[in-house]
Amino acid sequence: MRSKDLAQIALFAALMVVLGFIPAVELPLAPAPLTSQTVGVLLAGSILGARRGGLALLLFDLLVVVGLPVLPGGRGGLGVILGPTGGFILAWPVAAFVVGLLTERLWHRYNLGTALACNAVGTLTIYAIGIPWSAVVAHLPAWRAIEVSAVYVPGDIIKLIICSVVAVRVRRAYPLIEART
Amino acid sequence: MLGLHHPGHSPLHRSPAGVKLLTLLAVSTVVFFLEDLRILAGGLLLAGSLYAVAGIPWRTAVRQSTAVVPVTLLFMAAQWVLVSWHAAAAIGLRIAVVVLLANLVTLTTPTSDMITAVERALGPLRRFGLRPERVGLAIALTIRFVPVIAEQARLVRQAQRARGVRFSLAFLTPLLVRTLRMADGLGEALDARGWESSAQ
Numbered sequence: 591m592r593s594k595d596l597a598q599i600a601l602f603a604a605l606m607v608v609l610g611f612i613p614a615v616e617l618p619l620a621p622a623p624l625t626s627q628t629v630g631v632l633l634a635g636s637i638l639g640a641r642r643g644g645l646a647l648l649l650f651d652l653l654v655v656v657g658l659p660v661l662p663g664g665r666g667g668l669g670v671i672l673g674p675t676g677g678f679i680l681a682w683p684v685a686a687f688v689v690g691l692l693t694e695r696l697w698h699r700y701n702l703g704t705a706l707a708c709n710a711v712g713t714l715t716i717y718a719i720g721i722p723w724s725a726v727v728a729h730l731p732a733w734r735a736i737e738v739s740a741v742y743v744p745g746d747i748i749k750l751i752i753c754s755v756v757a758v759r760v761r762r763a764y765p766l767i768e769a770r771t
Numbered sequence: 772m773l774g775l776h777h778p779g780h781s782p783l784h785r786s787p788a789g790v791k792l793l794t795l796l797a798v799s800t801v802v803f804f805l806e807d808l809r810i811l812a813g814g815l816l817l818a819g820s821l822y823a824v825a826g827i828p829w830r831t832a833v834r835q836s837t838a839v840v841p842v843t844l845l846f847m848a849a850q851w852v853l854v855s856w857h858a859a860a861a862i863g864l865r866i867a868v869v870v871l872l873a874n875l876v877t878l879t880t881p882t883s884d885m886i887t888a889v890e891r892a893l894g895p896l897r898r899f900g901l902r903p904e905r906v907g908l909a910i911a912l913t914i915r916f917v918p919v920i921a922e923q924a925r926l927v928r929q930a931q932r933a934r935g936v937r938f939s940l941a942f943l944t945p946l947l948v949r950t951l952r953m954a955d956g957l958g959e960a961l962d963a964r965g966w967e968s969s970a971q
Contacts (some may be wrong), residue, residue, distance in 0.1 A: 656910075
C-alpha cells in the first residue's frame with residue numbers, strides 16, 4: 591500500500607469523525623440514532639473504491655473499538671459494538687467495500703443513475719447486517735426488527751441521493767478509482 | 772490521547788489490555804446463552820461491584836452506559852408483548868451485563884494500550900500483506916485530519932457565502948476535492964521522508 595492510499599484512508603476515517611459531530615436525531619422508536627455518518631460510508635466506497643473505502647471504515651471502527659468517542663453524541667467503546675446496534679457499525683466497512691466494488695465495475699459508465707444504484711446496494715448491505723444483529727442480540731423475531739428499522743428508510747433515501755450527486759461530481763473533478771472489469 | 776479512558780491504579784487498570792479483551796469476549800458469549808434470571812442478576816451485581824473495584828465514579832459509569840438504555844427498553848417491551856415478561860427481563864439483564872462489562876474495559880484501558888493490543892491481534896494478518904505498525908500511523912493521521920477537515924469546511928462555507936450561496940449541496944464536493952488534495956500531498960511527504968523504507 592502506498593503512503594498516499596494510507597493518507598486517503600485516514601482522511602475518510604476523519605471525515606466519519608467530523609460527520610459524527612453533526613448532532614444525531616434520536617428517534618423515539620428506532621434502535622439507533624439517525625446519523626449523517628452513513629453519508630461518509632457511501633462516499634468512502636464511491637470515491638476511494640472497494641479496498642481503500644473498506645479500509646477507511648475499518649479504521650473508523652477501530653477508533654470506536656479502542657474507545658474514542660467518535661460516534662454521534664460522543665459515544666464509543668466496546669459497549670456500543672456489543673450492544674443491539676453494533677451490527678450497523680460493523681456493517682459500515684462491508685458496505686463501503688460493496689459500494690466501492692460496484693463503483694469500480696461501473697466506472698466507465700458512472701453517472702447519477704449508476705451511482706444511485708451502487709449506493710442503494712450499499713444502504714441495503716447495512717440493513718442486511720444491522721437488522722439481523724439487533725434481532726439476535728435482543729432475541730427478537732426478524733420481522734419485528736425490520737419493522738423497527740423502517741423509520742430509517744426516508745432518511746437513508748435522502749442520504750443516498752446526496753452521496754450519489756457528490757460522488758459523480760468528485761469523479762469529474764478528482765477521479766481516484768481505477769476501473770475494474 | 773483523548774478518549775473515554777478513566778485513569779486509575781486498580782487491579783483492573785493494571786491487567787493487560789489483551790487479557791481484558793479476551794475475557795470480555797468469553798464472558799459476553801456465555802452471558803448470551805444464559806436464561807436463568809437469578810444468574811443474570813448475579814452477573815449484573817458482579818459487573819457493578821467490578822466498577823467499585825476499578826474505582827469508577829457512578830456518574831462516569833452511568834454517562835457511559837445510558838446510550839443503550841432507550842433501545843434496550845424498546846427491545847424489552849417487544850419481548851414482553853411477543854413472548855413473556857421473563858424473556859423481557861432476561862434480555863434487559865443480558866444487555867446490561869455485557870454493555871457494563873464492555874464499557875468497564877474501555878474505561879480502565881488507555882487508548883494507546885488498546886491500539887497496541889489491536890496491533891498484536893492483527894499480527895497474523897501480516898502474511899496477507901497487512902503491516903500492523905501502519906495501523907498506529909493511520910490512527911494518528913486520522914486524528915490529525917479531523918481539525919483539518921473542520922477548518923476546510925469553514926473555508927468552503929465562507930467562500931460560498933461570499934458568492935451569495937446560502938446553502939448548497941455543492942458544499943461537499945469542493946470540501947472533498949480540497950481535502951483529498953491535501954491527503955495526497957501528505958502521502959507524498961511521507962514518501963519523501965523515506966517513511967516507507969523505515970517501516971519495513
